[in-house]
Amino acid sequence: MYLNKEVKEDIFKKHGGSGKNTGSAEGQIALFTFRISHLTEHLKRNRKDFNTERALVSLVGKRRSLLDYLKKKDIERYRAIVKELGLRK
Incomplete structure (x- = not known):
């Protein structure tokens, strides 16, 4: 499977602060972005x-x-995650 435990932990560690911090908005946005790119390639x-x-x-x-x-909530965190993930807008 393309999204196993180790991949998720790496995403959350890089964007959420720690591998166990799965509730952070940045971590969830990064995970959704990873899944979106995978589904786009599939389509x-x-x-x-x-x-x-x-x-x-x-x-x-x-x-x-x-x-x-x-x-x-926090425009600076928003700008940082958009720049880091290369999202438009």
């Missing part, structure tokens, strides 16, 4: 996989909600 190969497309749209919406929350 490039399998254009008619509409269930995956629906899951991708859902993940993008969740990430957008977390980014909006972070922007409202």
Whole structure:
């Protein structure tokens, strides 16, 4: 599987502060970004996989909600995570 325990721990360690801090907004945004990029590559190969497309749209919406929350709470953390992950906007 593409997203095992070690990969998740590395993502949270890099963006969330520690491997166990799975509740931080930055860690969750980074995890969603990783999953979105994986699903995007899958959809490039399998254009008619509409269930995956629906899951991708859902993940993008969740990430957008977390980014909006972070922007409202702490604009500096928002700017840092957007720059670090290379997200638009």
